[in-house]
Amino acid sequence: MEELKQKLKEQIIEALNLQDTRPEDIKDDAPLFGEGLGLDSIDSLELMVLLERSYQIKVEDPREGRKILQSVQSMAEFIKSKQPA
Numbered sequence: 001m002e003e004l005k006q007k008l009k010e011q012i013i014e015a016l017n018l019q020d021t022r023p024e025d026i027k028d029d030a031p032l033f034g035e036g037l038g039l040d041s042i043d044s045l046e047l048m049v050l051l052e053r054s055y056q057i058k059v060e061d062p063r064e065g066r067k068i069l070q071s072v073q074s075m076a077e078f079i080k081s082k083q084p085a
Helices: 001-013 041-055 062-068 072-081
Strands: none
Touching: 001 041, 001 072, 041 062, 041 072, 062 072
């Protein structure tokens, strides 16, 4: 799980072009939107594309997407739950 969270942080930084952010700057359970990283709705679309391209996971329901994209931790847990055991 730690490996997945590290990879997600790197992917988020790359996908959203967060030039002054390093993976260690992103806390696992810190909110990605609002007070945390300060991402916005456009960024959430980019993260949905990231999930689809990198993990073959398509999120249909926007309400579910909000829960999934709360933090790196919630994204990692969601990815793990969708992968075959």
